[in-house]
Amino acid sequence: MKYQEIFPVPCEWVQDIDESMVETVARWGEQEVVSGRLEHTEDYDKLLLPAIHKLFCDIGLQSMLWPEESGGGGLETAEVAMTVAVALEQVGTADTSIGFLFANTFAVQSTFAVEPHRNEELLAELAPVFCGDDVAVGSLVLPGYGGSNAAAREEFYGLPYQVSAERHGEGWALSGEAVRPQCSGKNAAVFAVAFDAGDGGPAVALLGEGAKRLSSGEPIKKTGLAASLNADLDLKGVEVGGGRVVLTGEDRFREMLSFYYMSCAATILGSLLAAYEILKEWGNTRVIKGKGQVFKENPLDAALMGRAASRIATSRVLTYTLARMLSRPDIYGPAGSQGMFNTATATFKQVAGAAMLSMNNAMEMMASAGYATEWNLERYWRDVKTIEGTVIPETAAWAMLARHYFGCRTL
């Protein structure tokens, strides 16, 4: 396990398949991303798209939950959560934005391709998409702040759904303007759109990129996540059959979000490990105060490095523990329970916050090298900050946690 000796993980939870995944993805990162970054920085067409294709299609991350006979990886139980965590740690180390695409894709797939919710009909229907030779990114469309473009008054934990739904036969007609997906609004293969299903609570429907009356705007410019060509969506009564509604009810919705938060935490953990390598190189090679003192031997800097190491170590244990809990519902209970969902939320917030603190400290130590593109740290910093805000607004996260842990009744 990469970094095992430096930042230990609970190794008894890591299986052979996970070890193999780490090796494969780490090699992908070196060959497909790191080696080309100096020349192509964050160029989507020249660097990121070929790397995504290699990872998603050739290595097969996007098809890992499909049966082997369909060309997939044959994984189907919740134990895949640990495999996803170790993979995303490596992806995030190479490129956080690609990790974020896979975190979304896995969360979308978890709704219909992980036991006990495997939907064989849908798996067969979507096999050509996810087991083919084209990149297929899944993207979540989650509740967000309301405002002039809020389509529905119903809320999930205070956040209105971006999309409204009306019954249409056995299915639904979905509408919403300027709907902001989590990623890849311009080119995702499948959108998992959350909406309020009335008495059934939240529901999620899958929409293909070619769905009628679904259109996307121009890619938006944003702080980071260069691999995500995100764009707002317009849904003008997009019809979706009942078979494409992959979940209903709060438990199932929370389960999807728990998998998503774990995946994002693992991606960010990878960024933290990359930042550690960058800072370590700086600390080993830089000399300050004239020519006498190696940077890392300065007590002030060492104190900050110590804090960063502490945050990485605890973030890694936290993330792996969450992955373990999600992978073993027989021990820890269902992934969609309120308790598990809050653990996932807390873990994501803790890891993201720790990463931002550590990267901010690292930039402060590296000064201009911290914000120069050449040293790469600033890219991880921008990417993690973008994920931190995009996944869930902080206000909503704290309210959710307070409601659970302190029994708040009006939040």
Place this chain on the structure above:
Amino acid sequence: MPGIDDFTRPVEYLSPLDRSLGEIVRSWAEKEVLPYRREYDEDWEEHRLIEPAFDRLMGELGLQRVLFPEEVGGWGLGHSDYLGTGSYRMFEEIARADSAMAVAFGVVFWPLIMICNEPHVNMRLCEEFAPMFIETNKAVFTANAMTEPQGGADIENMDLLGGSTIETCAILEGDEWVINGHKLWPTNSAGVADLFGVVCTTSPGSTDPEEFAFIFVPADTEGVTQGKPYQKAGMAADKNSDIWFENVRVPSWYRACGPGDDFKYFKEIISLGSMGTIAFVSGAMMNIYEILREFCEEKTFRGRPLKENDDVAGVLADFVRDLEVIRVIGYQAARMMDRPDLYGDRWSEEMVAKTRAFKYFAADKAVENVGLVMNLMGAHGSDRVRDVEKHWRDLKIVQLWMGGKQLCQMEVARWFFDCETL
């Protein structure tokens, strides 16, 4: 309804020019910068959008002349009682629109401080250099060439190292300085500046203040080579690059103040740089306040406008609390630059330490607050359309320029606690 002009500042400190300077710069910013600034990130190499805006502000409106004495066509700010507060107002208004433009503009005056400010005005050099700034409608920039590859912020760490790590060497041959060396990161390098102030030593390894030399070098002098601009996390309007000096010859009188005095007055650059940094911070935060007001009225959570949620209001309150404090200490720093008769010399260790303390307090608070604002805004925080993310990237750079945070901490501790080895 309160707005950006309602944040507190000590009004009795303000320059008689405060209102007109503020109006000129705000009007310029709203016409020439705010409508275009979202495109600046893509303009970091060429400055096709950025350069015309600078031409308007500095050349046509004439603000590049302010520091020079009236005798050479300037506005005389360098020998007025309003050097600090007058500059602060301009910097803050520019930074409200774009803090990188404020840095690039502020740095125009940085090397000129050495020759335009009382009590060390070098009239011969003022007369020689003023026309290039005054007899044109185009923006003319200077750069302060300090940082070197081997030592980073060691150059600015004057009191510990006394210039001993400077490797850029100036040798007097007849009536010319011959300069050799390599500098990194100056604001307004990569072909922007027409005039450099170059930190040199006349005896490598020496800690003798007399060997520290601050020498002006026109950018087109034979032997000067500049690299391509570095790509950074933000601050597109501030170009930085390598500069190489290879047997560069300039007249002997291009040394700013002379042996001993170059070392002494160079610290004034640090004090004024710290003061300027606070203005960049408060200007950017004022704009974030404007954006936040709009955002928190438009967006809803739990069925109410964001600002009507107690937890959101807590974040908003912390933000404006810190902006209030930052602005007050910023104007206090500016006042201390204005009135050395009351507060002490601008180049004293005390003033370096106090302005460094103010600067890193302001920058740390801004970085912390804007990070929380981005989290509050959720997915909209990282959307370039909202402009907050631009300020977030830029403010991180503002926090780290001039030697980074740790150097500030050392200089502050050194003076207040009389540390001897830091």
